[in-house]
Amino acid sequence: MTSSPSPSGSSCHPFRIDIPQSDLDDLHDRLDRTRWPDELPGVGWAYGVPSDYLRELVRYWRHTYDWRAAEARLNQWPQFTTEIDGAHVHFAHVRSPEPDATPLIVTHGWPGSIVEFLDIVGPLTDPVAHGGDPADAFHVVLPSIPGFGFSGPTRETGWEARRIAEAWAELMTRLGYDRFGAQGGDWGAAISRELGRVHPDRVIGIHLNLLPGAQATTEPTPQELAALSPEERERTLTSWHRLARFIQDGSGYFHLQSTRPQTLSYALTDSPVGQLAWIVEKFREWTDSEALPEEAVDRDLMLTNVMLYWLTGTAGSSARVYYERAHAEGDRIAAPHEPSTAPTAVASFAGDPLIPLRHKAQRTENIVRWTEFDRGGHFAAMEQPGLLVGDVRAFFRELRKGSAVS
Numbered sequence: 557m558t559s560s561p562s563p564s565g566s567s568c569h570p571f572r573i574d575i576p577q578s579d580l581d582d583l584h585d586r587l588d589r590t591r592w593p594d595e596l597p598g599v600g601w602a603y604g605v606p607s608d609y610l611r612e613l614v615r616y617w618r619h620t621y622d623w624r625a626a627e628a629r630l631n632q633w634p635q636f637t638t639e640i641d642g643a644h645v646h647f648a649h650v651r652s653p654e655p656d657a658t659p660l661i662v663t664h665g666w667p668g669s670i671v672e673f674l675d676i677v678g679p680l681t682d683p684v685a686h687g688g689d690p691a692d693a694f695h696v697v698l699p700s701i702p703g704f705g706f707s708g709p710t711r712e713t714g715w716e717a718r719r720i721a722e723a724w725a726e727l728m729t730r731l732g733y734d735r736f737g738a739q740g741g742d743w744g745a746a747i748s749r750e751l752g753r754v755h756p757d758r759v760i761g762i763h764l765n766l767l768p769g770a771q772a773t774t775e776p777t778p779q780e781l782a783a784l785s786p787e788e789r790e791r792t793l794t795s796w797h798r799l800a801r802f803i804q805d806g807s808g809y810f811h812l813q814s815t816r817p818q819t820l821s822y823a824l825t826d827s828p829v830g831q832l833a834w835i836v837e838k839f840r841e842w843t844d845s846e847a848l849p850e851e852a853v854d855r856d857l858m859l860t861n862v863m864l865y866w867l868t869g870t871a872g873s874s875a876r877v878y879y880e881r882a883h884a885e886g887d888r889i890a891a892p893h894e895p896s897t898a899p900t901a902v903a904s905f906a907g908d909p910l911i912p913l914r915h916k917a918q919r920t921e922n923i924v925r926w927t928e929f930d931r932g933g934h935f936a937a938m939e940q941p942g943l944l945v946g947d948v949r950a951f952f953r954e955l956r957k958g959s960a961v962s
Contacts, residue, residue, distance in 0.1 A: 569636060570636055571637045572635065573627050573631055575867055587617065587618040587829065588618070590614065590827075592611070593607075595607045601840065610829065610833055613855075614829055614832065616855065617859055621859050626856065630671070635647065636648075641722070642711065643707070643710060643715065643723065644702075644707060644708075645700070645707050645723065645727065648670060648696075649697050649698075649731060650681050650695070650698070652694060653693075654684075657693035657695045658694050658695070658737055658956075659695045659697065659733040660694040660736060660948075660952075661727070661728060662696060662739045662740065663744030663747050664700075665701075665741055665742020667835040667839075668744075668861060668935065669700065669861050669864045669865070670698045670699075670700055670864075671864060673696075673698055674857065676937050676941045677698070679942075679945045680694045680948065681695070683949070689949075691953070691956070692949040694952075697727070702720060703876055703877060704865075705864040705865065705874075706864070708868055709872070709873030710873050710876060715876065715880055716880040716884045717743070717877075720750075721754055725754070734758060736758065736760060737759065737760045738751050738752065738759060738763070739763040739765075740763075741764065741765040741766040741935075741936055741937070742766055743877060745765065745768060748762050749896060749921065752897075752898030752900065753895075753896040753897075756896070760899075760955060761924075761951060761955045762898050763900075763952075764903070765908075766912070767917050768910075769916075770902075770912035770916045771913065772795040772796035774796075781793075788915060792913055794911055795911040802909050810878060812875075813875035814879055814881070815882070817872055817875035817878065820871070821872025824872070825869050825871050828866050831865055836858065838934075839853055841909065843907060843934060844906065844907025844931055844933035852907070852938075852939045853938045857938060895919070895920045895922075896920060898922060899955060900924065901923075901924065901925035901927070901951040902921075902926050903927045903943075905931070905933055905934070905943075906928070906930050906932065906933075907931065908934045924951075924954070924955075925947075925951050931943075
């Protein structure tokens with residue numbers, strides 16, 4: 557990894573990914589010496605990632621996957637680092653060839669990274685080259701959340717969604733963008749909506765492909781259901797059943813990272829197979845796939861995403877955002893202190909385990925566009941990049957015309 561001061565002397569320094577070969581050799585050595593656990597026969601994915609699947613994926617990682625090719629692809633983006641509020645922040649800044657393009661800051665979540673956006677940056681920044689309208693162009697800023705990847709590790713406590721949103725506002729100021737849009741899913745959704753809540757004068761609009769806290773968090777009563785349209789009633793029941801299943805059988809990672817991220821970090825930072833399993837399980841459970849995550853997400857992209865955690869040793873520091881959220885004063889994510897006035901669009905993908913409900917979202921968000929897709933899941937930018945790009949374009953086009961409608 558290399559960085560050097562900007563020739564202009566600004567606070568943002570050029571950065572290029574350049575992983576030492578010794579780090580890759582160390583990874584290969586660890587993969588060769590993996591100590592495999594036993595496994596119950598015939599249980600499939602019920603107890604976690606099955607051994608036969610993971611062994612094959614590790615063989616591919618060790619002998620076929622090409623980090624240098626992935627590194628070269630990521631380095632096609634101009635990248636920088638800067639210090640904001642005591643945190644080291646890494647980001648890509650891809651300007652559009654269209655001079656009047658809309659600035660847009662796009663934020664990933666966990667267990668994601670800027671790798672999620674490899675297939676959407678081109679269409680967003682240069683729509684003409686992808687068969688689109690030049691008026692739909694964006695200058696795209698892709699920051700790594702403090703504690704994640706090349707923005708890690710964090711050096712102090714307190715990095716929760718609102719503080720990150722304030723850092724993003726400062727980042728956009730440093731880049732010369734007074735007004736801008738924001739897009740995000742997972743933690744990126746929480747951060748983006750906080751950005752719109754805290755800086756409504758600067759944020760043109762917020763596009764989210766997840767809305768934390770907008771799910772059916774308790775079993776709906778007959779009276780509650782009776783007040784809804786038939787479509788929203790069915791969606792509410794689906795949301796409740798999925799959330800209940802998630803809490804019962806899919807939230808172990810959440811509790812560990814919210815309570816003991818440091819203890820967990822020793823295992824994930826020492827074992828690449830442990831880090832791989834910890835992440836790939838979520839790609840299987842949260843994507844729109846039936847059996848294997850590769851049905852929804854390209855295998856090499858998934859491994860590149862894992863590599864950013866492994867090579868930077870940020871399994872523990874990326875998990876701290878859960879601890880900070882759980883121990884923050886109040887819960888600004890599930891129950892914001894004040895409503896948002898920023899125009900907000902929600903794109904809901906059918907395969908996501910956390911389905912948002914419009915009647916709940918409208919209590920705290922200024923919803924001006926709501927789109928439900930029948931395919932795609934939690935990692936929308938990787939699973940259905942075309943659908944996501946199309947919805948982002950349509951939302952900001954409506955805002956430009958002053959006619960944002962649902």
